Amino acid sequence: GDSVTQMEGPVTLSEEAFLTINCTYTATGYPSLFWYVQYPGEGLQLLLKATKADDKGSNKGFEATYRKETTSFHLEKGSVQVSDSAVYFCALSVASGGYNKLIFGAGTRLAVHP
């Protein structure tokens, strides 16, 4: 079945370090891919998305490229800030029975220290 696998956290970085959070997926069909971010005590916010192979999603300095050949959608940021500390979820969406079914990874907690 369809699934998403993320690297386990927590990921602990110093401010201005480079960030990579790995995400790979298994899906039949042609999924859309998303990264969501969850700040403490809040719901999920869409960070970026990509809808087809080789698309690059980007937002707030974060980027991820839809790699169909490696079934991956790794999240990257060149220089993290303390305010980026949150839990990051990779997700895929497939059309299922007329609605877009969203399947989440387990989440990766990022802690950025000054």
Next chain:
Amino acid sequence: DGGITQSPKYLFRKEGQNVTLSCEQNLNHDAMYWYRQDPGQGLRLIYYSQIVNDFQKGDIAEGYSVSREKKESFPLTVTSAQKNPTAFYLCASSIARRGGSTQPQHFGDGTRLSIL
């Protein structure tokens, strides 16, 4: 601003009691969803609804019930049959159309349910 409002933010349930979590959206979305989030885990789908007066079970529907009498509202009832209800509950909505897998879901800020 358009968005999704969940209430209350914190909720406590006594043994044998049913409780209802509210979810309201003003995004004019047809589809609405309820997820459960447990510590260190991803989100699991409880119920979803694509249109008023219609809803479907998700992956973990046992012990929960929903209604969809209005487009804007999708309340979730956690019944006494749900033996492990302590979790963070998230409501979401999205545009619903065939081939709509490119459309993201928008989330509320969640309700944290605990057992007294």
